[in-house]
Amino acid sequence: MAEKVTIATVARHAQVSRQTVSNVLNAPHIVREETRRRVQEAIAALGYRANQAARQMRTGRSRxxxxxxxxxxxxxxxxxxxxxxxxxxxxxxxxxxxxxxxxxxxxxxxxxxxxxxxxxxxxxxxxxxxxxxxxxxxxxxxxxxxxxxxxxxxxxxxxxxxxxxxDGAAGTAQATRRLLDTGHRRIAFLGWPAGSGVGDDRRAGWRTTLAAAGLDGAALDRETEDGITNGEREMRDLLAHDGPPTAVVCASDSLALGALQAVRDAATPVAVIGFDDTPVAAAVGLTSLSQPxxxxxxxxxxxxxxxxxxxxxxxxxxxxxxxxxxxxx
Amino acid sequence: MAEKVTIATVARHAQVSRQTVSNVLNAPHIVREETRRRVQEAIAALGYRANQAARQMRTGRSRxxxxxxxxxxxxxxxxxxxxxxxxxxxxxxxxxxxxxxxxxxxxxxxxxxxxxxxxxxxxxxxxxxxxxxxxxxxxxxxxxxxxxxxxxxxxxxxxxxxxxxxDGAAGTAQATRRLLDTGHRRIAFLGWPAGSGVGDDRRAGWRTTLAAAGLDGAALDRETEDGITNGEREMRDLLAHDGPPTAVVCASDSLALGALQAVRDAATPVAVIGFDDTPVAAAVGLTSLSQPxxxxxxxxxxxxxxxxxxxxxxxxxxxxxxxxxxxxx
DNA sequence: CCAGAAACTTTGAACGATCCAATCCTGCCG
DNA sequence: CGGCAGGATTGGATCGTTCAAAGTTTCTGG
Missing domain, CATH: 3.40.50.2300 (Response regulator)
Known part of the structure; x- marks a missing residue:
C-alpha cells in the first residue's frame, strides 16, 4: 500500500519547500510561474489532495x-x-x-x-x-x-x-390572471389559515389580482389546514353554495388534489390550479406553480x-x- | 467572546492532565470513578466538545x-x-x-x-x-x-x-395472494423489461404465486419502461384483448397510476396494486407496497x-x- | 561592481487531539 | 517496614497544514 501523500511529499518531489506548495494552493500569484507549474505537475503526478482535517485545524474553517x-x-x-x-x-x-x-x-x-x-x-x-x-x-x-x-x-x-x-404572491397572481384571461370570473381560493407568512402571501396574490380586475372574491375564500381531504371538503362546500366558482387557485398541490376530486362530479367543469408542481401534479395532469x-x-x-x-x-x-x-x- | 474550550481547558478545570480527559472520553473504564465524575462535570460546565478535525488528524477517522x-x-x-x-x-x-x-x-x-x-x-x-x-x-x-x-x-x-x-418478490407475492384471496383469477402484471434485478425480482413474486395457485399468467405479463403513459398504454392493450384481467399488480406506482387511468373507463372494475407507496399513491387512494x-x-x-x-x-x-x-x- | 530592494523560498511554531512510554501512587504481602 | 505489582496519571511526540518571520537569490540602478 502506497504511503500517504502529504504536502511534504509533493515538496520533495518538486524540489521546493512545504510552504511553496502551500502557496501554490492558496496564493498562486506570489509564486513564480515556472515554480508553480513544477509544483502543479508534482501534485498531479502524485495525486495529492490537501487534508481537510489538517487545514481545518489551522484555519478554523471546514468548507x-x-x-x-x-x-x-x-x-x-x-x-x-x-x-x-x-x-x-x-x-x-x-x-x-x-x-x-x-x-x-x-x-x-x-x-x-x-x-x-x-x-x-x-x-x-x-x-x-x-x-x-x-x-x-x-x-x-x-x-x-x-x-x-x-x-x-x-x-x-x-x-x-x-x-x-x-414569490408566492406573484405565483398566485399569475395563476389568477391566467384564469381571468380564459374567461373565468368566479375564481375561488383554497388556502391555509391566516397567520403563516407563506400562506398569507399566496392568498394576497389572488386577492389583489381579482381586485385589480374589479372583482371581489371574499365569498370564495376558504381557510383550512393542508391536506387532500380538507381540500375536498372545502371545495364541495364552495360548490354547494349559491354562485359556485368556475375555477379555484390553491395554496398547495394537496389542497388542489382534494379540490380536483370534489370537482370530478360537478355539473360543469371547474378549473383547478395547485402550487409547488409536485410529482403528483405532473401525474394527474394538474396545472400548478413550479418553484425554481x-x-x-x-x-x-x-x-x-x-x-x-x-x-x-x-x-x-x-x-x-x-x-x-x-x-x- | 469566550476563549475556545480545548481538552487542556477541561484538564485544568478538573485538576487532571490532558490524557486523563482523553481517557474519560475514549476509554472510561481505565479511569477511577471519582476522577471520571470530576472530569465529566468539568466537560459539562465548560460545554466542551472534542474538536473533530484534531481527532481525525490523529486517528484518521472522520465519523x-x-x-x-x-x-x-x-x-x-x-x-x-x-x-x-x-x-x-x-x-x-x-x-x-x-x-x-x-x-x-x-x-x-x-x-x-x-x-x-x-x-x-x-x-x-x-x-x-x-x-x-x-x-x-x-x-x-x-x-x-x-x-x-x-x-x-x-x-x-x-x-x-x-x-x-x-424483498420485491415477497411484496408482489403478497399483493398477488391478496388478489387471489378476494376472488380474482385473471391477474395481470405490469413490469419493466427483463434484465434489471429489481424488476425481474418483482415479476417473479407474481409469477410464482400464480403458479402455486395453479394459474398461468404468461398472457397477462407486460414489459415496458417506467412511466404513467407507458402504464396506461399497456393496460389499455391488456383490456382490449380477449380474456382481460380483473386485477393488475404493477412494478411501480408510476405504472399503477397509468393503469388506474386506463381502468377508469373500463366496463367492469379492475383492481390495481402499485409498488413503493409513494405520496401519489396515498393521494389517489392506490393500494401499494410500502418499503420499510x-x-x-x-x-x-x-x-x-x-x-x-x-x-x-x-x-x-x-x-x-x-x-x-x-x-x- | 556593489548597495539595496524586490521577489521568492526556507524554517520553525502552532492548531487540538491521541498514542506511547515513563512515572507516580496505592495497597498488599512477605 | 521495605519492596513490588498494578493501575492511574503524566509529559512528550505526532498527525498535515498554514502563519510568521527569517533567509536566500535575483535584479535594478547608481
Missing part, C-alpha cells in the same frame, strides 16, 4: 455547510426539499463546499445541534428551510454571528438576515460563499415561480 | 458517512430516497456519525468523487443506492477496502459485499458501524414490504 432534512410531512410536498437538496449539493460542490445533513425533532434540539456541529465540526454555515414568525433558530445563529441563509423570508423583519425565497428550486439552491450557496469570503452582496433574493399548464386549467 | 443524492428522475419515486435519507441521518446521528451528501453525473464522476472525499475528508464509509449489474463503483470501493453498504442487492454475486434490500425505508436506513448504518468497529455481523439484510390497502384493491 462544510449544514442543511436540515425534515421528515416528509404529508408526503406530497416532500420532494420539494429533495430537489432543493440536490441543487444545493451540486452548487456547493462547484464552490468547493460539501453539504452535511442533520435532523432535529424541534427547535430546541435544532439549536443544540447547531452548538454540536459548530463545536465539533467547525461548520462554516447553515441553510435553514421554512422559517416562521419569531423563529428562535435564526435569533440564536444571528446572536453568535454564525453565517446562515434561509430558504424562506423572515416575515417579521425582511432585512434581518440573508434569505432566498420564491435549483436556482434557489444555487443562490443560497452563492450568498453563503460571498458572506464567508467577506464579499458584500445584496443578501435578499426573490424568485418568481412558473405556471406549468396541464389539463386542469 | 462521516457519504451518501449520493440523485436528481429525482420521473419525480414520483423521488420521495423514496428522501425518506431513506432522513432515516439514515437520524440513525447515523444516534451512532455518532454524520451524513455528507454528494452528487455525480455518472459512474466515472462518482468514482472520482470517492477519491476526492477519501483523500480530502478521510471519509469512513459510503452508502450507495441503486446498484446495477456489474457495477464499477462497488468494484472500485472493494478493491481499495473502503467500507460501504449498498441499499439494493448486488444481483451478480449476492455475497460480494454488505447490503440491505427490500426507515428500517432499511437504520440497518445500513448498523452494518457500517459494525464494520468500522471490526465487529463481525451477517452483512446481508432482506426486509419485507407491507401491503397498504386503499380503495383500488
Amino acid at each position: 462544510l455547510l449544514a442543511v436540515r432534512i425534515e421528515p416528509t410531512r404529508d408526503g406530497i410536498n416532500g420532494s420539494v426539499l429533495d430537489r432543493f437538496l440536490h441543487g444545493l449539493t451540486e452548487t456547493a460542490d462547484a464552490a468547493g463546499y460539501r453539504v452535511l445533513l442533520y435532523t432535529a425533532r424541534d427547535d430546541d434540539h435544532e439549536i443544540a445541534t447547531y452548538d454540536d456541529l459548530l463545536g465539533a465540526y467547525d461548520l462554516d454555515a447553515f441553510v435553514l428551510t421554512g422559517t416562521k414568525h419569531g423563529d428562535p433558530r435564526t435569533a440564536w445563529l444571528a446572536e453568535r454571528e454564525v453565517p446562515f441563509v434561509t430558504f424562506g423570508r423572515p416575515w417579521d423583519a425582511p432585512e434581518a438576515h440573508p434569505w432566498v425565497d420564491v 428550486l435549483a436556482v434557489a439552491a444555487a443562490r443560497c450557496v452563492e450568498l453563503l460563499t460571498d458572506l464567508l469570503d467577506g464579499q458584500p452582496t445584496d443578501p435578499h433574493v426573490l424568485l418568481t415561480p412558473t405556471l406549468v399548464l396541464r389539463h386542469t386549467a | 462521516l458517512l457519504a451518501v449520493r443524492i440523485e436528481p429525482t428522475r420521473d419525480g414520483i419515486n423521488g420521495s423514496v430516497l428522501d425518506r431513506f435519507l432522513h432515516g439514515l441521518t437520524e440513525t447515523a446521528d444516534a451512532a455518532g456519525y454524520r451524513v455528507l451528501l454528494y452528487t455525480a453525473r455518472d459512474d466515472d464522476h462518482e468514482i472520482a468523487t470517492y477519491d476526492d472525499l477519501l483523500g480530502a475528508y478521510d471519509l469512513d464509509a459510503f452508502v450507495l443506492t441503486g446498484t446495477k449489474h456489474g457495477d464499477p463503483r462497488t468494484a472500485w470501493l472493494a478493491e481499495r477496502e473502503v467500507p460501504f453498504v449498498t441499499f439494493g442487492r448486488p444481483w451478480d454475486a449476492p455475497e460480494a459485499h454488505p447490503w440491505v434490500d427490500v 425505508l426507515a428500517v432499511a436506513a437504520a440497518r445500513c448504518v448498523e452494518l457500517l458501524t459494525d464494520l468500522l468497529d471490526g465487529q463481525p455481523t451477517d452483512p446481508h439484510v432482506l426486509l419485507t414490504p407491507t401491503l397498504v390497502l386503499r380503495h383500488t384493491a
Whole structure:
C-alpha cells in the first residue's frame, strides 16, 4: 500500500519547500510561474489532495455547510426539499463546499445541534428551510454571528438576515390572471389559515389580482389546514353554495388534489390550479406553480460563499415561480 | 467572546492532565470513578466538545458517512430516497456519525468523487443506492477496502459485499395472494423489461404465486419502461384483448397510476396494486407496497458501524414490504 | 561592481487531539 | 517496614497544514 501523500511529499518531489506548495494552493500569484507549474505537475503526478482535517485545524474553517432534512410531512410536498437538496449539493460542490445533513425533532434540539456541529465540526454555515414568525433558530445563529441563509423570508423583519425565497404572491397572481384571461370570473381560493407568512402571501396574490380586475372574491375564500381531504371538503362546500366558482387557485398541490376530486362530479367543469408542481401534479395532469428550486439552491450557496469570503452582496433574493399548464386549467 | 474550550481547558478545570480527559472520553473504564465524575462535570460546565478535525488528524477517522443524492428522475419515486435519507441521518446521528451528501453525473464522476472525499475528508464509509449489474463503483470501493453498504442487492454475486434490500418478490407475492384471496383469477402484471434485478425480482413474486395457485399468467405479463403513459398504454392493450384481467399488480406506482387511468373507463372494475407507496399513491387512494425505508436506513448504518468497529455481523439484510390497502384493491 | 530592494523560498511554531512510554501512587504481602 | 505489582496519571511526540518571520537569490540602478 502506497504511503500517504502529504504536502511534504509533493515538496520533495518538486524540489521546493512545504510552504511553496502551500502557496501554490492558496496564493498562486506570489509564486513564480515556472515554480508553480513544477509544483502543479508534482501534485498531479502524485495525486495529492490537501487534508481537510489538517487545514481545518489551522484555519478554523471546514468548507462544510449544514442543511436540515425534515421528515416528509404529508408526503406530497416532500420532494420539494429533495430537489432543493440536490441543487444545493451540486452548487456547493462547484464552490468547493460539501453539504452535511442533520435532523432535529424541534427547535430546541435544532439549536443544540447547531452548538454540536459548530463545536465539533467547525461548520462554516447553515441553510435553514421554512422559517416562521419569531423563529428562535435564526435569533440564536444571528446572536453568535454564525453565517446562515434561509430558504424562506423572515416575515417579521425582511432585512434581518440573508434569505432566498420564491414569490408566492406573484405565483398566485399569475395563476389568477391566467384564469381571468380564459374567461373565468368566479375564481375561488383554497388556502391555509391566516397567520403563516407563506400562506398569507399566496392568498394576497389572488386577492389583489381579482381586485385589480374589479372583482371581489371574499365569498370564495376558504381557510383550512393542508391536506387532500380538507381540500375536498372545502371545495364541495364552495360548490354547494349559491354562485359556485368556475375555477379555484390553491395554496398547495394537496389542497388542489382534494379540490380536483370534489370537482370530478360537478355539473360543469371547474378549473383547478395547485402550487409547488409536485410529482403528483405532473401525474394527474394538474396545472400548478413550479418553484425554481435549483436556482434557489444555487443562490443560497452563492450568498453563503460571498458572506464567508467577506464579499458584500445584496443578501435578499426573490424568485418568481412558473405556471406549468396541464389539463386542469 | 469566550476563549475556545480545548481538552487542556477541561484538564485544568478538573485538576487532571490532558490524557486523563482523553481517557474519560475514549476509554472510561481505565479511569477511577471519582476522577471520571470530576472530569465529566468539568466537560459539562465548560460545554466542551472534542474538536473533530484534531481527532481525525490523529486517528484518521472522520465519523462521516457519504451518501449520493440523485436528481429525482420521473419525480414520483423521488420521495423514496428522501425518506431513506432522513432515516439514515437520524440513525447515523444516534451512532455518532454524520451524513455528507454528494452528487455525480455518472459512474466515472462518482468514482472520482470517492477519491476526492477519501483523500480530502478521510471519509469512513459510503452508502450507495441503486446498484446495477456489474457495477464499477462497488468494484472500485472493494478493491481499495473502503467500507460501504449498498441499499439494493448486488444481483451478480449476492455475497460480494454488505447490503440491505427490500424483498420485491415477497411484496408482489403478497399483493398477488391478496388478489387471489378476494376472488380474482385473471391477474395481470405490469413490469419493466427483463434484465434489471429489481424488476425481474418483482415479476417473479407474481409469477410464482400464480403458479402455486395453479394459474398461468404468461398472457397477462407486460414489459415496458417506467412511466404513467407507458402504464396506461399497456393496460389499455391488456383490456382490449380477449380474456382481460380483473386485477393488475404493477412494478411501480408510476405504472399503477397509468393503469388506474386506463381502468377508469373500463366496463367492469379492475383492481390495481402499485409498488413503493409513494405520496401519489396515498393521494389517489392506490393500494401499494410500502418499503420499510426507515428500517432499511437504520440497518445500513448498523452494518457500517459494525464494520468500522471490526465487529463481525451477517452483512446481508432482506426486509419485507407491507401491503397498504386503499380503495383500488 | 556593489548597495539595496524586490521577489521568492526556507524554517520553525502552532492548531487540538491521541498514542506511547515513563512515572507516580496505592495497597498488599512477605 | 521495605519492596513490588498494578493501575492511574503524566509529559512528550505526532498527525498535515498554514502563519510568521527569517533567509536566500535575483535584479535594478547608481
